[in-house]
Amino acid sequence: MEILKHAHSGLRWVALILLIVAIVNAFSKKGVSLYVKKDKMINLFTMISLHTQLLLGLILYFTSDKVKFIEGWMKQPMLRFYGMEHFVMMLAALVIVTIGRKKAEKVEAPYSKHQTIGKWYLIGLLIILAAIPWPFRNLGAGWF
Template identity: 40%
Template sequence: MYSTLLPLHSLFRWLVLLSLLFAIYRAFTGWKGQKQFTKLDNFIRHTTATIVHIQMLLGLVLYFISPMVEYFLANLPEAMHEREIRFFGMEHITIMIIAVVVITMGSAKSKRKVDDLEKFKTMAIWFSIGLFLILTSIPWEFSPLTSRPHFRGF
């Protein structure tokens, strides 16, 4: 199961990033262009939050079956001094959960706003903060924290 979920989680991140970028683009252009918040914008808001939640569920399952995390939890004092182990055992999951909470809050707050510009503004700000958090915690190939390939094969 681990060997299937890991590439799926890695591949699904691109859908998360693309949906967030598109939702943020729509939110900023709607906000700055003083446009009407349409059913399409609401669909994009909802779909983006759903995609982020699916990715979180994949990540949580991976967290609990990962041999690296198992080592981290079993050898906590030593593992805290190993950058890659600490990143996946503690830092990655913590920042990603915070990002999901931020995006969820932004989606919920945007949904409840009455004014169209406030909907766009709320979505733009909260989704942008969530995207920033996600970008800082993805194990990019060029990351000084830990390095993983951009695409994993199944």
């Protein structure tokens, strides 16, 4: 379980970097740009890293001692965060990124594809940044 926790914690950086790369890549495209395999791969690997986080997170959700539905759990910041806030917000971010990719697939024009990815991935990134238990939030988590 310690290994899983560290994997989940460390993979946040991979997911965040990939998200930023995908967003910068999307918004750097001009009207004449194409949507090539490299773009597709960046966007796909970003989504895979997020889905991996979901999988690891789900296992942690059922095993972590930071998720306990004891009486008054909603009144305890740490139990409320991991039991509800972290889970719900990360799930929302993942759905948004996935919808963004699906929408981009349906759009014909390459420039619009990039814009669609850029916008939806950016919303996902903002939610993820807000839902990470950064050390300064005192939720019992570290930087790595």
